[in-house]
């Protein structure tokens with residue numbers, strides 16, 4: 001039997017930039033206010049004045065992939081999980097200004113108090129990976145798994161880079177959230193609870209962790225494709241597999257290829273290749289070091305002077321690492337530029353607009369997760385927080 005797919009029964013129309021808005025999802029796109037011009041020479045001073053006016057009432061979080069013009073105003077920087085925890089550690093801050101993407105602001109709202117309001121300066125800052133797993137699709141896939149008789153032995157695990165309603169689905173169905181730092185420990189926990197894992201939404205993090213860190217083979221993995229009839233798998237494949245990988249990926253890390261690695265080894269003699277586990281399997285298996293954003297930052301910081309590093313992650317971060325460590329040769333893994341376009345939506349005009357609005361008492365672009373969704377997402381996050389710590393990266 002064919003389980004209902006997302007189209008045409010459950011359409012998920014694309015929202016083109018500047019055309020309509022859906023503030024409850026990663027697809028929200030419109031700025032509801034008057035943005036200052038990017039050419040305004042007073043922009044940095046306006047940002048400083050608004051930041052000073054807000055004082056301790058606001059706490060400004062900056063993801064590592066944000067632009068320099070924004071990150072200079074961040075009170076703390078970090079990856080998505082660190083930032084959500086940083087926000088939770090500041091219960092005195094009335095406003096959490098999240099310079100990152102939509103799912104991160106949702107996590108901050110889930111982990112902060114009811115008296116705190118989370119603001120995302122540009123609602124167009126979504127995440128294409130999170131968008132690749134919609135709740136309606138995942139619920140249909142779960143029904144597909146039920147049809148094959150495997151839901152009772154399957155534990156859903158979702159990467160932090162997913163929407164709040166996917167985290168909530170996972171919490172309701174006995175699963176947990178993971179980050180790129182603790183994916184191995186989350187999988188170990190999941191395999192203590194069941195025989196299979198449905199891994200959402202990043203197939204590459206799921207595959208790389210299962211094969212390189214858990215000792216599984218590629219044949220233990222099957223792809224759950226929401227755009228194919230029956231999700232592209234037979235009942236027999238679902239029963240035989242251990243890792244059921246959702247067909248999602250990061251459009252930034254997905255650009256690196258085996259050729260990128262071969263090319264940089266030719267260009268930069270003695271280079272160490274350091275990549276994020278969101279990269280394809282063909283890339284991580286050719287790299288020297290693999291690890292989360294925090295691991296990448298620490299590895300470069302700890303490296304001896306004079307060493308050469310090709311880094312496979314978002315370009316804003318790689319540029320900053322190169323500037324911060326002039327005694328080392330830090331280059332981008334690919335010849336082509338590779339910014340995260342949605343992260344880059346947060347620019348200085350949007351930040352100024354958001355801070356000036358807050359300083360005038362107007363809360364704009366608030367990200368709020370409903371109570372039921374937040375409850376179950378919190379359950380999935382708390383299961384992750386209960387996992388013992390594990391190292392954030394590895395030498396291949």
Ligand code: SF4
Nearest residue numbers: 127128129250252340
């Ligand atoms: S870098 Fe990739 S995973 Fe991160 S926000 Fe951008 S598209 Fe999403």
